[in-house]
Amino acid sequence: QVRLVESGGGSVQAGGSLRLSCTAPGSIFSISTMFWDRQAPGKQRELVAFITDSDGTYYADSAKGRFTIARDNTKSTVYLQMNSLKPEDTAIYYCRASSSGTFFWGQGTQVTVSS
Numbered sequence: 001q002v003r004l005v006e007s008g009g010g011s012v013q014a015g016g017s018l019r020l021s022c023t024a025p026g027s028i029f030s031i032s033t034m035f036w037d038r039q040a041p042g043k044q045r046e047l048v049a050f051i052t053d054s055d056g057t058y059y060a061d062s063a064k065g066r067f068t069i070a071r072d073n074t075k076s077t078v079y080l081q082m083n084s085l086k087p088e089d090t091a092i093y094y095c096r097a098s099s100s101g102t103f104f105w106g107q108g109t110q111v112t113v114s115s
Contacts, residue, residue: 002028002104004095009109012085016113020080022095022106029076032099036069036080038091038111045094051078062088085113 008020024032033052039045049059049069057069068081078095090113095106 002097004097004104004106006093006095006106006109009093009111011112011114014086014113014115016085017081017083018085018111020082020093020095020109020111021077022079023075023077024095024097024104026076028097028099028104029071030073032097034069034071034078035096035098036078037094037096038089039094039108040088040091043091048093049080082111085111087113087115089113 002025004022004024006022008018010018012018031053033050035050036048037045038048047060048063049067051057051069051071066084071078092108092110094108097104
């Protein structure tokens, strides 16, 4: 079973930064679009950003100008650099891979931003 492994969550004050990492098996990473989603308490899961296998990127409006998604194919890892964090960014952040029409998920990593 394919597993994605996230890391890098934690607690920061508003205005701080965190970098999330997600490692996927090399067998799927290089041909996958990689996503970061998040789910805040009491809310639906939402897309934050994605990066295609050709490095095309997309950001939700809430992430534009503050978050940067990047991938390192040599490490089969995708990153989400989050700057200028706000309390409303508090959520569990999930990594997701899309490969040949199949989705794979990680277990999630908690990000907590205090005011």
